[in-house]
Amino acid sequence: MAITVDARLLKDIKRHGAFDVSACFHCGNCTAVCPLSDEHGNFPRRIIRLGQIGDRERLLDSPEAWLCYYCGECSDTCPREAEPGEYMAAVRRYAIASAEPTGLARWAYGSTLGLLAITALFGAILGAFLVGVRPPSEVQHVLFRMVSYGAVHSVGIAVMVLTVLSMAVSVTRVLRRFLKGAGPQPIAAYARAARATLVELATMKRHRDETPTPNEPWYRNAASVHLAILWGFLGLLAATILDYIFIALLPLGITTFWPARIIGTISGVVMMAGVTAAIVRRLAKVEKNVARTDPMDWWLLWVLWILGITGFWLEVAVTLRASNALSVIVLLVHAALAMELILLTTFTKFAHVIYRPLALFAYFVRRGTAS
Incomplete structure (x- = not known):
């Protein structure tokens, strides 16, 4: 099989954070010590090699970069200090940027x-759009003297449609790449892989097995913090859906649906605890995996934190x-930021909520095929 070599690949990956990977001389220590590497998901050495030889297509086809949770053991024990864990994180950033078709x-x-700039632009468009759909107010009067309501509404709809189309293209690209190596499988194999993926996402067992932190209490280790953010976010999503169904859709005449309020409050506390702990971990640089923080890492954490604070307000x-x-301003900020987080999913680090499950699914399909 012919391989197209991209001479710029390693330089591009380095721009996403893998500054020291050229020091790697492929001793294999990183793969040997990785608690998650196996015959069905072999990393980090294989991923490093693909980057060094410029094999962009096989690099992006490999789900292995997303199977790594960056426990840092490979970087701690690397005899050349090539930082393989940081390289894997850089490959994930590069993969997100490569899958998204618009270039944003x-x-x-x-x-x-x-x-x-992208955050401000999307925030301004979505904020103006939300102002337009609210009942008449002084803010509307001032805004629509400068720009017509029709223009704001049309631009808002266009941005949302184009962003959703971009997300669809990105996700389709990534799924096709990840499943390429496994080949066509019976429906039962996909069903088993989907079940295993859901169990892993709900429990993060691989993450907990990979990242033992004996010097940290359980509620501050990486896996527990990640679980708190995940379940808190999902609980808030469930509360929002329940609120919409029982207050907006059903003709019940109620202004507060208390089960949703209770679920939302508890979930908000859990998510805020997880996000705050994640911010503290990065500020204190408590482990190798948080010793270096990319601006996109901060973006996601602070967006979630602001959403939590404004939600409680x-x-x-x-x-x-x-x-x-x-309170009206806080509502606009909260709603615009929430819409922005969802619409920019495949443009930002938040893409991992889609790409990691897809990578796990491909991994379990491959593992089931071999067993």
Whole structure:
């Protein structure tokens, strides 16, 4: 099989954080010490080799980069200090930027200014769109004297449609790449892989097995923090859906659906605890895997933290029936940021909530085929 060599590949990956990988001389120590590497998911050495020889297609076809949770053991024990764990993180950033078709992800990952500009642009468009769909107000009067409501509405819809199409293209590309190596399988094999993937996502057993942190209490280790963010976010999503069904859709005439309120409050506390712990871990650089933080890492954590704080603000405001200008501004910030987080999923680090499950699914398909 012919291989097309991309001479710029390693340089591109280095721009995403893998500064020291050229020091690697392929002793194999990283793969030997990795608690998750096996015959069905062999890394980091294979992924390093693909980057060094410029085999871009096989690198992006490999789900292995997403099977790594960056425990840091490979980097701690590397005799050449080539930082294989950081290289795997850089490959994930490169893969996100490469899968997204518009080029915005490459801009966001390539420059802090680009990331902030994209955030501000999407925030302004979505904020203006949300102002337009609210009841008449002084803010609308001022805004629509400068720009017509029709223009704001059309631009908002266009941005959302184009972003969703970009997400669909990105996810389809990645799934096709990951499943390429396994070949066609019976439906039962896909069903078993899907079940194993869901169990892994719910428990993060591989993450917990990979990242034992004996010097940290359980509630501050990487896997527990990650689980808190995951389950807190999913709980908030469930509460939002329940609120919409029982308050907006069903003709029940209620203003508060208490089961959703309770689920949302508990989930918000859990998510905020996880996000705050993750921020503290990175500020304190408690382990190798948080010794270096990319601007995109900070972006995701602070977006989640701001969403949590503004969400609790709005809960208190609704409970106290405090309708004032500040609460309206907080609502706009919260709603625009939430929409932005979802719409920019495949443009940012948040893409891992899609790509890691797809990689796990491909891994379990491959493992089931070999067994």
